[in-house]
Amino acid sequence: xxxxxxxxxxxxxxxxxxxxxxxxxxxxxxxxxxxxxxxxxxxxxxxxxxxxxxxxxxxxxxxxxxxxxxxxxxxxxxxxxxxxxxxxxxxxxxxxxxxxxxxxxxxxxxxxxxxxxxxxxxxxxxxxxxx
Amino acid sequence: xxxxxxxxxxxxxxxxxxxxxxxxxxxxxxxxxxxxxxxxxxxxxxxxxxxxxxxxxxxxxxxxxxxxxxxxxxxxxxxxxxxxxxxxxxxxxxxxxxxxxxxxxxxxxxxxxxxxxxxxxxxxxxxxxxxxxxxxxxxxxxxxxxxxxxxxxxxxxxxxxxxxxxxxxxxxxxxxxxxxxxxxxxxxxxxxxxxxxxxxxxxxxxxxxxxxxxxxxxxxxxxxxxxxxxxxxxxxxxxxxxxxxxxxx
Numbered sequence: 001x002x003x004x005x006x007x008x009x010x011x012x013x014x015x016x017x018x019x020x021x022x023x024x025x026x027x028x029x030x031x032x033x034x035x036x037x038x039x040x041x042x043x044x045x046x047x048x049x050x051x052x053x054x055x056x057x058x059x060x061x062x063x064x065x066x067x068x069x070x071x072x073x074x075x076x077x078x079x080x081x082x083x084x085x086x087x088x089x090x091x092x093x094x095x096x097x098x099x100x101x102x103x104x105x106x107x108x109x110x111x112x113x114x115x116x117x118x119x120x121x122x123x124x125x126x127x128x129x130x131x
Numbered sequence: 132x133x134x135x136x137x138x139x140x141x142x143x144x145x146x147x148x149x150x151x152x153x154x155x156x157x158x159x160x161x162x163x164x165x166x167x168x169x170x171x172x173x174x175x176x177x178x179x180x181x182x183x184x185x186x187x188x189x190x191x192x193x194x195x196x197x198x199x200x201x202x203x204x205x206x207x208x209x210x211x212x213x214x215x216x217x218x219x220x221x222x223x224x225x226x227x228x229x230x231x232x233x234x235x236x237x238x239x240x241x242x243x244x245x246x247x248x249x250x251x252x253x254x255x256x257x258x259x260x261x262x263x264x265x266x267x268x269x270x271x272x273x274x275x276x277x278x279x280x281x282x283x284x285x286x287x288x289x290x291x292x293x294x295x296x297x298x299x300x301x302x303x304x305x306x307x308x309x310x311x312x313x314x315x316x317x318x319x320x321x322x323x324x325x326x327x328x329x330x331x332x333x334x335x336x337x338x339x340x341x342x343x344x345x346x347x348x349x350x351x352x353x354x355x356x357x358x359x360x361x362x363x364x365x366x367x368x369x370x371x372x373x374x375x376x377x378x379x380x
Binding site: 022023024025026027028044045048050052054056067069073074100101102103105106107108109110111112113114115116117118119120 | 154157161162163164176177179180183185186189190193196197200214215216219223224233239240266268269270271272273274275277285286289300302304309310311312313314315316319320330332345352
């Protein structure tokens with residue numbers, strides 16, 4: 001399966017998505033939600049995180065831009081967001097699969113990954129809330 | 132304003148390029164540690180994560196930071212580093228009004244574990260262990276089953292409690308469900324918690340002290356973080372004792 005890999009331009013806006021858990025680390029992916037995205041989050045701590053979000057169109061072989069990877073690279077942050085803004089404007093339709101890989105590197109420990117997840121809809125799952 | 136720029140710069144990334152790639156080959160290249168624990172020498176830390184010069188620089192800096200942290204831990208017993216989590220434990224989670232406010236505004240915190248869907252049979256800490264329980268939060272990632280048969284829910288949970296003058300959070304994460312994996316540094320770990328690979332670090336800042344112990348076994352990562360206003364070796368001994376007891380729950 002061929003994919004296109006795109007790293008996004010710097011974005012100085014906070015996403016419309018989400019927070020979860022009070023002072024704990026959570027990781028989520030959402031698809032077909034205006035954005036396709038994978039986000040690692042902790043409202044009270046910063047970590048060295050890297051998030052990779054793989055976006056696959058359900059008809060992925062149609063063209064080079066239909067499938068791609070968003071990689072945040074390593075950054076010390078409370079919110080590592082691999083987001084493709086506006087990639088899925090047809091909210092509520094099933095056009096994209098999103099797989100998220102959430103990595104961590106800290107004292108004596110690399111979580112490779114901390115968690116994986118898969119989404120094909122925009123649900124704010126139990127525990128996820130809009131800001 | 133500076134803060135906003137700094138926040139944006141540190142939280143949101145990145146650069147722009149495009150190339151064709153194969154998803155399966157890409158995943159294989161990542162060498163994911165799906166529910167595995169790998170112990171490596173410090174010099175080899177996270178080698179599989181390095182794919183660019185930036186990654187290499189980042190890991191080099193991290194290794195230097197680890198060496199410095201170890202040095203400080205060995206000489207003083209703690210590392211002096213700002214840690215907002217100390218304030219969170221000592222002033223926010225401990226404060227009843229703050230807890231009530233959070234609970235009234237969202238379901239990020241609850242006094243009942245049953246208010247969260249956990250994807251496995253999470254066994255909470257026995258109430259006889261602590262003096263006061265301060266609530267539960269979900270953690271990890273949320274497992275969706277879609278049309279497959281599985282148990283939906285979060286891959287972990289956190290409990291907050293008070294015991295012996297310390298305010299603590301205990302986190303448990305199911306690495307089997309989350310497909311998580313750990314690489315640990317041989318020179319920096321101990322086996323102090325029931326002979327399981329263990330990482331110990333103590334942070335101190337102007338607000339207090341955080342005693343942090345994380346230990347690993349097949350299927351689970353567990354960590355205990357306890358805060359106090361002042362540093363004492365006795366507190367560290369207490370936290371060891373708590374961790375050993377909780378591990379047997």
